[in-house]
Amino acid sequence: MSVPEFLPLSLQELLxxxxxxCLFVGRFVEEELGVDLExxxxxxxxxxxxxxxxxxxxxxxxxxxxxxxxxxxxxDHRLRPESIxxxxxxxxxxxxxxxxxxxxxxxxxxxxxxxxxxxEEAGREARxxxxxxxxxxGPFDYVAVGHQLDDLSEDVLMRLIRGTxxxxxxxxxxxxxxxxxxxxxxxxxxxxxxxxVTRLGxxxxxxxxxxxxxxxxxxxxxxxxxxxxxxxxxxxxSVARLWKIGRIEQDYWDTLTANPCEILDNQTLKDAxxxxxxxxxxxxxxxxxxxxxxAETLFKLDEAWLEQKVGAVFQFPGExxxxxTASGVVFGSSH
Amino acid sequence: MSVPEFLPLSLQELLxxxxxxCLFVGRFVEEELGVDLExxxxxxxxxxxxxxxxxxxxxxxxxxxxxxxxxxxxxDHRLRPESIxxxxxxxxxxxxxxxxxxxxxxxxxxxxxxxxxxxEEAGREARxxxxxxxxxxGPFDYVAVGHQLDDLSEDVLMRLIRGTxxxxxxxxxxxxxxxxxxxxxxxxxxxxxxxxVTRLGxxxxxxxxxxxxxxxxxxxxxxxxxxxxxxxxxxxxSVARLWKIGRIEQDYWDTLTANPCEILDNQTLKDAxxxxxxxxxxxxxxxxxxxxxxAETLFKLDEAWLEQKVGAVFQFPGExxxxxTASGVVFGSSH
Numbered sequence: 001m002s003v004p005e006f007l008p009l010s011l012q013e014l015l016x017x018x019x020x021x022c023l024f025v026g027r028f029v030e031e032e033l034g035v036d037l038e039x040x041x042x043x044x045x046x047x048x049x050x051x052x053x054x055x056x057x058x059x060x061x062x063x064x065x066x067x068x069x070x071x072x073x074x075x076d077h078r079l080r081p082e083s084i085x086x087x088x089x090x091x092x093x094x095x096x097x098x099x100x101x102x103x104x105x106x107x108x109x110x111x112x113x114x115x116x117x118x119x120e121e122a123g124r125e126a127r128x129x130x131x132x133x134x135x136x137x138g139p140f141d142y143v144a145v146g147h148q149l150d151d152l153s154e155d156v157l158m159r160l161i162r163g164t165x166x167x168x169x170x171x172x173x174x175x176x177x178x179x180x181x182x183x184x185x186x187x188x189x190x191x192x193x194x195x196x197v198t199r200l201g202x203x204x205x206x207x208x209x210x211x212x213x214x215x216x217x218x219x220x221x222x223x224x225x226x227x228x229x230x231x232x233x234x235x236x237x238s239v240a241r242l243w244k245i246g247r248i249e250q251d252y253w254d255t256l257t258a259n260p261c262e263i264l265d266n267q268t269l270k271d272a273x274x275x276x277x278x279x280x281x282x283x284x285x286x287x288x289x290x291x292x293x294x295a296e297t298l299f300k301l302d303e304a305w306l307e308q309k310v311g312a313v314f315q316f317p318g319e320x321x322x323x324x325t326a327s328g329v330v331f332g333s334s335h
Numbered sequence: 336m337s338v339p340e341f342l343p344l345s346l347q348e349l350l351x352x353x354x355x356x357c358l359f360v361g362r363f364v365e366e367e368l369g370v371d372l373e374x375x376x377x378x379x380x381x382x383x384x385x386x387x388x389x390x391x392x393x394x395x396x397x398x399x400x401x402x403x404x405x406x407x408x409x410x411d412h413r414l415r416p417e418s419i420x421x422x423x424x425x426x427x428x429x430x431x432x433x434x435x436x437x438x439x440x441x442x443x444x445x446x447x448x449x450x451x452x453x454x455e456e457a458g459r460e461a462r463x464x465x466x467x468x469x470x471x472x473g474p475f476d477y478v479a480v481g482h483q484l485d486d487l488s489e490d491v492l493m494r495l496i497r498g499t500x501x502x503x504x505x506x507x508x509x510x511x512x513x514x515x516x517x518x519x520x521x522x523x524x525x526x527x528x529x530x531x532v533t534r535l536g537x538x539x540x541x542x543x544x545x546x547x548x549x550x551x552x553x554x555x556x557x558x559x560x561x562x563x564x565x566x567x568x569x570x571x572x573s574v575a576r577l578w579k580i581g582r583i584e585q586d587y588w589d590t591l592t593a594n595p596c597e598i599l600d601n602q603t604l605k606d607a608x609x610x611x612x613x614x615x616x617x618x619x620x621x622x623x624x625x626x627x628x629x630a631e632t633l634f635k636l637d638e639a640w641l642e643q644k645v646g647a648v649f650q651f652p653g654e655x656x657x658x659x660t661a662s663g664v665v666f667g668s669s670h
């Protein structure tokens with residue numbers, strides 16, 4: 001049996017150390033993510049790996065105290081013959097905790113072929129599509145996923161490699177309001193989750209794709225991160241700190257650019273520092289429609305505005321434009 | 336001969352491509368670093384490696400046009416028997432360009448033993464001490480050093496590993512007013528410098544310590560960076576972009592915290608977003624005296640201020656303190 005016969009069912013039955021650990025997660029969700037779970041319905045994305053297993057357990061224990069509902073969903077990716085055992089494990093675990101568990105299947109390999117994308121991306125797409133549909137039909141207030149501090153470290157490195165600016169560089173958000181997504185374990189190292197689930201006597205499932213070096217993320221995880229941890233064994237603390245600063249500054253800039261408009265007049269731009277001007281351009285472009293504005297083009301736009309190159313037009317992805325006019329910078333769509 | 340008999344002596348004698356390259360460096364110094372070299376005296380730190388060789392050449396060609404003076408200094412670290420050849424190369428190169436060149440020696444190994452520091456750190460210390468003393472006696476307006484984009488990439492990674500916040504994470508400054516230090520080549524990849532110096536037929540000196548894997552910086556350079564470049568061959572462009580954003584935001588925050596004071600009153604703090612409050616604390620602490628404030632302690636100080644824990648005292652490195660009082664946060668020294 002992967003799930004022991006007698007599993008603690010409440011915070012009180014846990015060792016004090018692990019009860020505190022659960023309460024830490026609760027405080028993180030409330031204080032850092034600004035999410036109040038009381039009276040809410042939460043859907044947990046359960047792969048059967050150690051992260052989502054820990055997540056389900058923590059939220060289950062917290063739910064008894066803070067009065068919210070936890071349900072789980074497992075998506076069978078059908079990529080490995082053992083995936084049927086993953087689903088069985090998820091069912092067993094949920095049964096032991098009296099948690100409702102939906103098991104769905106998706107042909108991820110077919111999706112990857114069809115869309116000409118990688119298996120990892122196809123799997124993610126299938127999962128988040130399922131989460132979104134269940135969130136609506138549930139209905140659920142939040143979808144909780146098991147990303148932890150090791151994932152965040154990888155994410156920060158991937159973003160650095162890819163060339164993400166600030167504060168995006170500080171990593172994935174802990175709360176994504178548009179998708180109702182929360183990541184309660186984001187500042188906890190995987191080793192802590194392993195210790196917690198091990199202590200409960202649960203034999204979680206290993207995700208075999210993690211060993212596949214063909215995937216950039218796995219090369220970052222298996223080759224680059226170990227070298228970085230050799231230089232600084234507390235690298236994960238650096239990442240957690242950077243994430244916190246990033247969240248605060250994201251909120252700061254969001255506050256200052258909360259009212260994007262179709263025209264930024266010269267006076268507004270003159271009163272603004274270049275750092276703010278660049279963010280104002282970006283927020284106005286975001287309001288026009290989808291498509292990420294490149295930092296280089298934003299720099300050029302600002303240079304042109306400084307030189308008052310009236311008539312100059314800048315193209316941005318998503319067929320969006322910014323035009324220097326006599327009265328300011330005008331944003332629009334070129335289709 | 337490491338230095339060819341006929342070396343171009345002015346921009347006009349260079350291929351257009353390389354003349355443009357020199358002019359790019361000139362614009363970078365003027366526009367990005369905000370440094371006007373006209374009529375100034377510049378001391379170049381010359382190791383004889385490809386970076387500082389390129390730097391000397393570029394500044395020499397620019398100096399004819401923008402009317403500033405270039406001199407060079409080479410410090411013999413006495414770590415390798417060949418170091419005497421490095422000095423001879425520097426003398427030859429400077430002679431060919433009619434540039435005054437001082438050659439000094441320092442027993443870096445002895446300094447490292449004496450101070451119980453690494454050879455790299457001891458070498459850096461000896462160099463910058465010499466630069467400071469020559470800058471005063473020269474006198475020189477600026478000291479130019481050969482850091483380039485590969486160094487900046489290493490620096491960004493080292494800062495990420497070490498846990499540096501934002502905007503420090505974006506890397507070393509291009510202009511350090513306190514030391515009069517400029518880094519004109521900071522956004523140029525080393526490969527470009529190699530192509531330039533090679534084209535001129537100069538056989539620069541290789542720095543043997545670069546291959547020594549005992550040094551963290553060299554492990555970052557020789558092991559971690561190649562893996563990152565495999566994922567994104569244009570990683571250096573990501574770094575250059577990040578550096579630019581970092582400089583702009585550093586200036587933004589410097590402007591907002593330009594008047595550090597001994598007491599931050601409650602009204603000022605109430606009007607400020609948390610992002611600004613954290614930077615205000617830091618700038619007030621910096622004004623008290625040397626010692627880097629830890630982000631964690633700044634977070635705790637802010638939490639205590641939010642909860643109005645009057646009487647709470649926070650200790651910072653350099654025996655500095657921050658105390659919550661009824662009227663605000665008071666900064667001081669505990670010795």
